Amino acid sequence: MADLPECPSMSDGLLPAELYAWMVMLASTNAAEQELHSVVKERLGVSHDEFLILCLLAGQADTGLRMTRIAELLGRPKTRLTYQIACLQHAGLITRKSVCGDKRGVEVALTDKARQQLKEGSEVLAATVKQAIARFMxxxxxxxxxxxxxxxxxxxxxxxxxxxxxxxxxx
Incomplete structure (x- = not known):
């Protein structure tokens, strides 16, 4: 792996500093994402995409999120999300319920099992991200x-x- 300058503004290449900084950030986040794939599967027993759903729900304290909102935040079609939600529900990691007053709306929330697994695995997952980013920045x-x-x-x-x-x- 090539040595990167310590700061994007120090780049003396053809790219403006902002574009170079963006590329370094993308490279580091992509590296973190690739390394997370195996760690997430090993620690939580879910795919990386399912893990992203769990992370969104983990940020909601004791409430859930509507499936439409999750699809918007992750930039994926609702049909794909429906399958992933079904897998997470089958694994006992989320609950699904109809939204009061809107029979088409579905809200999902973490179960206690998911909260426990995220709590137990979060330090290893955070360390994985930190190490991947440190290699690129x-x-x-x-x-x-x-x-x-x-x-x-x-x-x-x-x-x-x-x-x-x-x-x-x-x-």
Whole structure:
């Protein structure tokens, strides 16, 4: 793997810094996604796509999400989502219920079993993401990513990264 500059703005290539930064971010997230495939299957017994659904639901505390909203957030057709939801329900990881007042609407939520599995596997999954991103990004890039996703670089966003993001937003 080629050495990457520590910061996208340091690129002296043909691409503007923003495009180069975007490409580095895509490369690192794609690497993390590829590594997560096997770890998710091993730890949770679900596909990566099903894992993404579980992650969306995990962010909902004790409530669920409508299937249409999940399809929108993941950018996938509802027909494909229906199959994945059925697999997760069969595995005992989600519940499905009709939305009150809308007989066409279906809301899904995590079961206690899913919450427990996510809790038990989250540290290994987070470490997998962190390692994949670290291979593609230098310290300054990780600090910038950390400002967007606080747990990626070290568990807590650095004040310097926060200040840099706030300064760039203010400009």
């Amino acid at each position: 230098g310290p300054e890039q990780r600090a910038a990513m950390c400002a967007l996703m606080p747990e990626v670089a070290s568990g807590v966003a650095s004040d310097a990264a926060d200040d840099a993001v706030e300064a760039s937003v203010a400009e």
